[in-house]
Amino acid sequence: MAMDDPQFAEKIRAEDPEALRSGVETYLGQIHRTALGAGLGPERAREVTQATFATFIEKAPSFEGRSHVRTWLFGILYHKIREARRGLQQERQMDEIEDVFEGRFDAKGSWVRPPHPVDLQLYDSEIREFFEDCLEKVPTQQRMAFVLREVDELSSKEICKILNISNTNLGVLMYRVRNRLRECLEAKGVKR
Amino acid sequence: MGCCRDITEKLASDEFREASLWKRLTVRFHLLMCRHCRRYAAQLKTIGEIARDLWGPQSEDPSTLESLEREILETTRRDHEGGRIDSP
Numbered sequence: 001m002a003m004d005d006p007q008f009a010e011k012i013r014a015e016d017p018e019a020l021r022s023g024v025e026t027y028l029g030q031i032h033r034t035a036l037g038a039g040l041g042p043e044r045a046r047e048v049t050q051a052t053f054a055t056f057i058e059k060a061p062s063f064e065g066r067s068h069v070r071t072w073l074f075g076i077l078y079h080k081i082r083e084a085r086r087g088l089q090q091e092r093q094m095d096e097i098e099d100v101f102e103g104r105f106d107a108k109g110s111w112v113r114p115p116h117p118v119d120l121q122l123y124d125s126e127i128r129e130f131f132e133d134c135l136e137k138v139p140t141q142q143r144m145a146f147v148l149r150e151v152d153e154l155s156s157k158e159i160c161k162i163l164n165i166s167n168t169n170l171g172v173l174m175y176r177v178r179n180r181l182r183e184c185l186e187a188k189g190v191k192r
Numbered sequence: 193m194g195c196c197r198d199i200t201e202k203l204a205s206d207e208f209r210e211a212s213l214w215k216r217l218t219v220r221f222h223l224l225m226c227r228h229c230r231r232y233a234a235q236l237k238t239i240g241e242i243a244r245d246l247w248g249p250q251s252e253d254p255s256t257l258e259s260l261e262r263e264i265l266e267t268t269r270r271d272h273e274g275g276r277i278d279s280p
Contacts, residue, residue, distance in 0.1 A: 037247035109195030114228035171205035
């Protein structure tokens with residue numbers, strides 16, 4: 001049965017064991033990989049995945065079916081990830097990355113410090129290591145937006161629902177996380 | 193036409209993904225002419241590719257997933273057997 005079928009939502013609400021099982025089977029991999037992408041590490045990613053599905057099953061009777069089952073599941077996951085990462089970083093209103101990036105342009109908006117030609121090779125193991133290092137310092141919400149977009153390839157609309165933010169807000173998060181990553185990778189590349 | 197700062201801002205914030213054809217063409221046209229922005233755009237693209245490579249579907253270890261699935265489904269079954277005394 002298709003996951004976006006209204007009957008499926010109905011069965012989830014009725015705690016139909018087969019429907020719950022197929023919900024777990026369909027989304028387990030994606031949820032687990034997203035938890036890893038959020039930077040939890042293997043142990044905690046496992047715990048958070050289990051906790052997410054435990055809540056999914058426990059709260060099934062209250063699933064309203066207004067959103068897709070996947071959106072709902074990812075919402076639960078996001079909540080758990082926030083809890084797991086609480087206190088790790090402060091979410092800031094102003095972000096220094098904006099000043100850093102602004103500083104690359106002149107008053108007319110032309111490049112003063114254009115992007116350095118860093119050779120970002122996809123399968124370069126050093127680049128991959130740098131990548132994880134660079135993501136380490138990114139606030140949870142930015143990191144989640146990035147993973148939901150780039151790894152899970154969800155639509156803006158769905159990501160906004162999951163993170164409970166506006167579309168404009170999502171744009172700001174993406175802008176910050178991508179520039180932060182790019183600046184960080186560039187800085188590491190230049191040092192080599 | 194936008195300046196480089198506007199173009200990079202649009203690229204980074206995904207603004208042109210769901211924008212009108214005209215807006216997307218404006219960005220395309222700028223990239224054709226500006227090698228700095230082209231490099232910037234290419235780097236953003238690679239950043240996405242690295243993320244997909246690290247955490248995309250092919251990164252999953254089947255045995256980890258299998259054991260995780262077993263644990264979750266076992267918990268479900270237990271809950272359902274223990275929790276529903278009045279079910280037939």
